[in-house]
Amino acid sequence: MAQVNYFLTEEQQMIVELARKIAIEKILPIRARLDETEEFPWEIMKDLAQSDLFGIYIPEEYGGIGKGCFETCLALEQLSYGCIAVTTTFAASALGGYPIVMFGSDEQKKRYLPDIASGSRLGAFALTEANAGSDAAGIQTSAVEDGDYWVLNGTKQWITSAGDAEIYTVIAMTDRHKGPRGATAFLVEKGDPGFSFGKKEKKMGLRASSTREMVFTDCRIPKDRILGKRGQGFIIALKTLDFARPGIGAIGVGLSQAALDEAVSYAKQRMQFGQYIISFQAIQHMLADMATHTEAARSLVYAVARTIDADSRDIAKISAMAKLFATDVAMRVTTDAVQVLGGYGYMKDYPVEKMMRDAKVLQIYEGTNQIQRNVIGQALNKEYSKV
Amino acid sequence: MRDISKEGWRGVWAVAECHEGCLMPVSLELVSKARELADKLQTEATAVVFGHGISGAVCDTLMEYGAHVVQLVEHEALAVFRDDVFARVLTGLILSKRPEIVLAPATYTGKAYMPRVQTMLETGLTAGCLELDIRSDDRVLIQTRAAWGGNLFVNIVCPDARPQLVTVSPNVMIARRVVAEGRVERPEVPFEWLKSGMEVTESVHEKQDEAVRLTKADVVVVAGRGIEKRENLKLLQELADALGGAVGATRAITDLGWLPEYTQIGQTGVTVSPRLCITFGVSGAVQHTVGLRNIDILVAVNKDPAAPIFEMATYGIVADVNKILPVLLEQVKKIRCKSPA
Amino acid sequence: MLNIAVCIKQVPDARTVRFDKETGMMIREGVETIINPVDLNALEAALAIKDGHDARIHVLTMGPPSADKALRDALSMGADQAYLLSDRAFAGADTLATTRVLAAALKKIGQMDMVVCGNQSVDGDTAQVGPGLAVRLEMPSVAYVNALELTADTLKCIRMTGHGHDTVLMKTPCLVTVIPSINTPRMPSLKGKMKAKSAGIPVWTANDLGLSMNDIGLAGSPTRVLNTFVRSFEARRERLEGDADAQVAALCERLVAAGVL
Numbered sequence: 006m007a008q009v010n011y012f013l014t015e016e017q018q019m020i021v022e023l024a025r026k027i028a029i030e031k032i033l034p035i036r037a038r039l040d041e042t043e044e045f046p047w048e049i050m051k052d053l054a055q056s057d058l059f060g061i062y063i064p065e066e067y068g069g070i071g072k073g074c075f076e077t078c079l080a081l082e083q084l085s086y087g088c089i090a091v092t093t094t095f096a097a098s099a100l101g102g103y104p105i106v107m108f109g110s111d112e113q114k115k116r117y118l119p120d121i122a123s124g125s126r127l128g129a130f131a132l133t134e135a136n137a138g139s140d141a142a143g144i145q146t147s148a149v150e151d152g153d154y155w156v157l158n159g160t161k162q163w164i165t166s167a168g169d170a171e172i173y174t175v176i177a178m179t180d181r182h183k184g185p186r187g188a189t190a191f192l193v194e195k196g197d198p199g200f201s202f203g204k205k206e207k208k209m210g211l212r213a214s215s216t217r218e219m220v221f222t223d224c225r226i227p228k229d230r231i232l233g234k235r236g237q238g239f240i241i242a243l244k245t246l247d248f249a250r251p252g253i254g255a256i257g258v259g260l261s262q263a264a265l266d267e268a269v270s271y272a273k274q275r276m277q278f279g280q281y282i283i284s285f286q287a288i289q290h291m292l293a294d295m296a297t298h299t300e301a302a303r304s305l306v307y308a309v310a311r312t313i314d315a316d317s318r319d320i321a322k323i324s325a326m327a328k329l330f331a332t333d334v335a336m337r338v339t340t341d342a343v344q345v346l347g348g349y350g351y352m353k354d355y356p357v358e359k360m361m362r363d364a365k366v367l368q369i370y371e372g373t374n375q376i377q378r379n380v381i382g383q384a385l386n387k388e389y390s391k392v
Numbered sequence: 393m394r395d396i397s398k399e400g401w402r403g404v405w406a407v408a409e410c411h412e413g414c415l416m417p418v419s420l421e422l423v424s425k426a427r428e429l430a431d432k433l434q435t436e437a438t439a440v441v442f443g444h445g446i447s448g449a450v451c452d453t454l455m456e457y458g459a460h461v462v463q464l465v466e467h468e469a470l471a472v473f474r475d476d477v478f479a480r481v482l483t484g485l486i487l488s489k490r491p492e493i494v495l496a497p498a499t500y501t502g503k504a505y506m507p508r509v510q511t512m513l514e515t516g517l518t519a520g521c522l523e524l525d526i527r528s529d530d531r532v533l534i535q536t537r538a539a540w541g542g543n544l545f546v547n548i549v550c551p552d553a554r555p556q557l558v559t560v561s562p563n564v565m566i567a568r569r570v571v572a573e574g575r576v577e578r579p580e581v582p583f584e585w586l587k588s589g590m591e592v593t594e595s596v597h598e599k600q601d602e603a604v605r606l607t608k609a610d611v612v613v614v615a616g617r618g619i620e621k622r623e624n625l626k627l628l629q630e631l632a633d634a635l636g637g638a639v640g641a642t643r644a645i646t647d648l649g650w651l652p653e654y655t656q657i658g659q660t661g662v663t664v665s666p667r668l669c670i671t672f673g674v675s676g677a678v679q680h681t682v683g684l685r686n687i688d689i690l691v692a693v694n695k696d697p698a699a700p701i702f703e704m705a706t707y708g709i710v711a712d713v714n715k716i717l718p719v720l721l722e723q724v725k726k727i728r729c730k731s732p733a
Numbered sequence: 734m735l736n737i738a739v740c741i742k743q744v745p746d747a748r749t750v751r752f753d754k755e756t757g758m759m760i761r762e763g764v765e766t767i768i769n770p771v772d773l774n775a776l777e778a779a780l781a782i783k784d785g786h787d788a789r790i791h792v793l794t795m796g797p798p799s800a801d802k803a804l805r806d807a808l809s810m811g812a813d814q815a816y817l818l819s820d821r822a823f824a825g826a827d828t829l830a831t832t833r834v835l836a837a838a839l840k841k842i843g844q845m846d847m848v849v850c851g852n853q854s855v856d857g858d859t860a861q862v863g864p865g866l867a868v869r870l871e872m873p874s875v876a877y878v879n880a881l882e883l884t885a886d887t888l889k890c891i892r893m894t895g896h897g898h899d900t901v902l903m904k905t906p907c908l909v910t911v912i913p914s915i916n917t918p919r920m921p922s923l924k925g926k927m928k929a930k931s932a933g934i935p936v937w938t939a940n941d942l943g944l945s946m947n948d949i950g951l952a953g954s955p956t957r958v959l960n961t962f963v964r965s966f967e968a969r970r971e972r973l974e975g976d977a978d979a980q981v982a983a984l985c986e987r988l989v990a991a992g993v994l
Contacts, residue, residue: 026920590875719978
């Protein structure tokens, strides 16, 4: 039976195969345990490190593979077939590394990228604060120049991999009076003086991924840790998130595919009223919608990622679309998968209840889906004013 | 080196295995089988035993179970198992006495040195045989073993090269006492046979009790790939405990490292003969089921109604292991509590 | 520099194998092939030694042209050079004939310090190739190895015995066969896969290895398959129906009646 052909190159096909192999052989067998115990997936991080996947988007001269957003999405999708808590940990490192690729000095790139590419140190990205979620301009963390140092004060909240990662891209206010143009990005390392972590958060889903507060108390870092230029912080944050959003979409696609596969195979072996439930139209229609939405989400994510690799200017709208659509699909498909499995679906013996709990975060993190709609809406307004 | 002429090769040998001077039970099984084959061929059955500090009682026992001749090779260099030395000594003896058939135990030891013997002699070797018989018209040994997966057996012959070498797992053949007289021969072992490229610096004995318990248990509970979750092993162990039995496994489980190697039942593992055997998530590939012999009641629990295990099960339960196991455990505990142990 | 050889075999993937219920034969259609699982442990054991020593890993297999895939998979995990021993005349080889081909190839590659094999293949299931090969290479061998450590020219092995385990020392050159519990094979790497894609893999025939037709394949194999057969089991074959509670109740009733419970 024909499948939608995305015409992957041989190298892209290799990335898919490798990430899939890790998902099936390494992640899938232990995902329920990781979910139950909330333990950080170090063993899988080691496998991922050996696989070179951490370096997909990092230039070859810094130890990476030198590929782009699309290849990153392919890996994220396949890993998500196993467990999106693990994938989120993997993706968070890219979120910390990508700003260095885009804005780092040659020195910073040499210092940090090879470690991130090899997976020997994990990266993370810290923007969110208690009072600055969707409204990122409200951040309170400050950075003040003091001789050869910057001194950071404030608290970041809900930072993925905080405490486990070692290289952090942190957005702090340097010139509060300048508003959004007063933010600057810094590279902070685990172990820097005055830099500590809060307790690990307890979450509904995504439980193997670690989430903590980051607390800066007169945290002194050398001057050369500034990333990009002073005042460029929000540009760096927005560009990073624009690049990352199709990746979140890809995570949604992988998760949807996993839920769909569970639902179909269950429906093919569950007997009720003397027949397999897949022969009931009510079930068939649910499965058909799940499959179609999953494929549509994949098509959009792939197309947007490829567009970004061809020309990364002004991608806010399309990258928001990829994130919005694919994660809404993931929520719906995982919820329907639970429905198809009925009572079994609600039990922890089957993986779909975890998938449904995990899916919810995709509509919330890296910009809520309401914010994505805002971005798309504002872009439309702008576009149509030009005409 | 290859001697393809079949002429001048006569007699059936069984290689005995000793541990700390005592015969392993498989030795007697092989000697009895060698005797049966030798009788069919109207030739002599010989038991070969090497080691150090082997008592005369060992030779008597081997004769009691059918050996016309015991070839006893005693040397301090044979006190520990060194693959190259064992292989060279056995090969040397074979070349000097020219038996037509040699049976060796399919134990960790036998399976390690027999391929070396095979290669030095440039002859055939069949691993893990379940049945052995003689083709009467040409004295050829018919060697039956399990084929890969499914429920297929295969008959193998070594028509021209001699000797015909096979390994046989413990617990497969039946040891039978016969009224017989025999003689002990003590062949000289040239010094160069005993040279070795290896040194055994330590031998640790462990878990023997559990391994032996499994092969002798009246009740065996078997874990197969279909148990899905490692946590289910705890329940299986509880069930085995409640039934006064032991836990065994298929290779899929031991390969995963979920249970130790010695619990593996089948062609490459141990053979068990309990009264009651309950398998969970075992598909029933012959490579595994050949390790289940003379079982009174075989119960199979498997999700797949087409699993071959149901063909041989006394009672089949088509269901999810996760559903059956806790309920069965609870019921068994209840019943066991009621009846005084 | 150490030269380590790893012998691998391409086998049907058990997860994709189906059997004809009537004949018991494997249905070849739709069967995927993989590297014999424990051969990956053998490769990992060699790679782990390479992690700590200056070593070059040679991986070889005897098989059809399609076994090229297995070799490229091994290269993508970190092996340095692969060799495919492929010739129609190799077909039908038993373990004895197989060791002749492997030994000839290893002698052609050069002096090995160590040869690592998986203990047994899932299809042949004999555990005979490794120790047999050692004889042809005039090496000592240890089978059922569960741990390995190389110090200078001494290889320390822990091997399983029927009673526990032994510690065994061998000087290189030597051969070991390993069991699955020895390690967890590493994942292939992307860079490894890319390199493996374009790696040159020599294909050696019987002629290239200087082997006579009488020594290889079916002609060089002393054993023959006489026939295969399906054994029918005489079982009561009673299916216990109902939900879990009913099934368990029915079972317990029968076991109690039989006096085993």
